[in-house]
Amino acid sequence: MTRCRLCGSAALESVVDLGATPPCESFLAAGQLDEPEPAYPLHLRVCTDCWLAQIPPLITPEDTFKEYAYFSSFSTSWVEHARTFVDDAVERVGLGPDAFVVEVASNDGYLLKHVVDRGIRCLGIEPSVNVGAAARDAGVPTLTEFLSPETGAAVRAEHGPADLVVANNVYAHIPDVVGFTQGLRALVADDGHVSIEVQHLLTLIEDNQYDTIYHEHFQYYTVASAIRALASGGLALVDVELLPTHGGSIRLLARPAEVAGEPSQRVADVLAREKAAGLQELSGYTEFSARVAKVRRDLLRFLIGAAERGETVVGYGAPGKGNTLLNHCGIRPDLLAYTVDRNPYKHGRFTPGTRIPILAPERIAADKPDYVLVLPWNLRTELVEQLSFVHEWGGRLVFPIPELSIVEDAS
Missing domain, CATH: 3.40.50.150 (Vaccinia Virus protein VP39)
Incomplete structure (x- = not known):
């Protein structure tokens, strides 16, 4: 990206570089798991003339x-x-x-x-x-x-x-x-x-x-x-x-x-x-990149610790934003066994890049995991109530953003 898409200025400064990830809604069918998967740079910059923050248009809306x-x-x-x-x-x-x-x-x-x-x-x-x-x-x-x-x-x-x-x-x-x-x-x-x-x-x-x-x-x-x-x-x-x-x-x-x-x-x-x-x-904008790195470190520290203790962690939700988080943190099924989603369109598919299985929500109650990592953190109020049953077997909800937080009890 060399020019601002709004004002045409060349005065673009880096805000955060998240590496390269696949498009966040390109969920994989089982038959695609042995095929190559394209990934594109994900680098946020801001125009210091009109202050529009933007990423390069590497994919099209089509x-x-x-x-x-x-x-x-x-x-x-x-x-x-x-x-x-x-x-x-x-x-x-x-x-x-x-x-x-x-x-x-x-x-x-x-x-x-x-x-x-x-x-x-x-x-x-x-x-x-x-x-x-x-x-x-x-x-x-x-x-x-x-x-x-x-x-x-x-x-x-x-x-x-x-x-x-x-x-x-x-x-x-x-x-x-x-x-x-x-x-x-x-x-x-x-x-x-x-x-x-x-x-x-x-x-x-x-x-x-x-x-x-x-x-x-x-x-x-x-x-x-x-x-x-x-x-x-x-x-x-x-x-x-x-x-x-x-x-x-x-x-x-x-x-x-x-x-x-x-x-x-x-x-x-x-x-x-x-x-x-x-x-x-x-x-x-200058401190944002360092705070993003801390979110990543804290989440990985938690997941690795849970794995070493033999505790099970599964996900709730398969939103687009979750795929940015999973890919940036390098989370794979060894740290997050699967995630679930209410949308049946996603069932049986896999998250882009990280290839974590997406299952029906009923799987959580059947498996009774120790932790449920909530990927659509923006729906926290709704989901703390909706997932209150997790606490029946001593399970806990985990929210990764704005900072790592573990909900010990739904009440």
């Missing part, structure tokens, strides 16, 4: 999203988050019976099904064939396509402008951030709203959330860099909310620049917090 292993509806808390968002958006944006809502990267319809239930016209734009089909089966109108300025214009011409465009957890997933933003502007009505949720670089840095760095995430936003990105497509930020989702996210509410007006006080407050954390100067 490589990842034509057939995708992630189905949003398998997370109970995420579905509830979507329902609450729709309820609030109806009031905040004033969505009446004649409104039109478009969600970009709509996955399996986890959010738009709440819009459908309200009788509001909507459309999902989802590039993954398999999850888009699941959305249509659930009664959510879905177009199988990537968003571009041309796609946005075509949808607008066929369906009319959208009163609300939603783009949750996709703004990091596209290397052409300018073209994607122009696509959002093409979709939204001239007096409409765009709501974007994306992980906040501030919490990623502060809480050692380095496993959320993977090849699908091409860039990592502060509010300051998001303002620059939105402006590239003719949108202006009017409000921001700090959310606990994915370990700490920002919800950006934007409007066409011509009607946006002055941003809220919350925008100024978050910008001030980012500046205080040093994220608009290089000093805010």
Whole structure:
């Protein structure tokens, strides 16, 4: 990478180098275990002109999203988050019976099904064939396509402008951030709203959330860099909310620049917090690599100690972020016998790179391991309750991030 993908600057500085890993959602079938597996460098840099953190676009969205292993509806808390968002958006944006809502990267319809239930016209734009089909089966109108300025214009011409465009957890997933933003502007009505949720670089840095760095995430936003990105497509930020989702996210509410007006006080407050954390100067990034190394050492020390004591450790979840962690730490089945996942699509497959078997969740209760390493640590509250049965035989839950923590009892 020699140029910033947002502003074109050559002033890119290293934040953390995680080596080379396979794409995090490229789960292996049993028949692929004797085949070569490509791995790509995973090196986060920050542009010191516009402060967009980014990795090189070594894979394309087409490589990842034509057939995708992630189905949003398998997370109970995420579905509830979507329902609450729709309820609030109806009031905040004033969505009446004649409104039109478009969600970009709509996955399996986890959010738009709440819009459908309200009788509001909507459309999902989802590039993954398999999850888009699941959305249509659930009664959510879905177009199988990537968003571009041309796609946005075509949808607008066929369906009319959208009163609300939603783009949750996709703004990091596209290397052409300018073209994607122009696509959002093409979709939204001239007096409409765009709501974007994306992980906040501030919490990623502060809480050692380095496993959320993977090849699908091409860039990592502060509010300051998001303002620059939105402006590239003719949108202006009017409000921001700090959310606990994915370990700490920002919800950006934007409007066409011509009607946006002055941003809220919350925008100024978050910008001030980012500046205080040093994220608009290089000093805010310099210690991150050393803290990432400590997470790795602590987790390996725990796993090796458990193995030497003859204790069993299995995993819970097979999220994309878990594969960054497993590969960076060099964890293999001798240290983590298997992991389980609620998504049956992953059962019988193996984690990329580390080749750890993925089984059904019922296997944990059958085997009664000493420890369960929780890979989707961002769902801690939900999973501590959901996995409370592990304590019945004296088992314990382990969370690797932001620092190694062992839950002795669920109560």
